[in-house]
Amino acid sequence: MMKPGPYACGARVSLADIYLVPQVYNARRLKVPLDRFPKIVAVDATCLKLPAFDKARPENQPDAE
Numbered sequence: 001m002m003k004p005g006p007y008a009c010g011a012r013v014s015l016a017d018i019y020l021v022p023q024v025y026n027a028r029r030l031k032v033p034l035d036r037f038p039k040i041v042a043v044d045a046t047c048l049k050l051p052a053f054d055k056a057r058p059e060n061q062p063d064a065e
Contacts, residue, residue, distance in 0.1 A: 002016075002039050002040070002043065005039075005042065005043060005046065006042070006043070006046040007043055007046065007047070008020055008043050013047070013050070017043060017047050020040065020043060020044065020047075021044055021047050021048065021053055021056075024040060024041070024044040025057070025058070
């Protein structure tokens with residue numbers, strides 16, 4: 001259902017991207033193989049280049065240990 005990127009629904013960030021990035025983070029944290037999902041991995045990488053997504057990473061929060 002993902003459209004040609006760079007984001008999940010096309011050329012602009014959408015709510016789909018906002019929900020997708022944390023899911024990919026948790027998949028990696030739980031060591032879920034993502035090889036079968038290259039589009040999802042690509043969207044995640046593109047989103048994480050944006051300052052807002054980078055600042056929202058769990059490890060970038062003030063209370064991160």
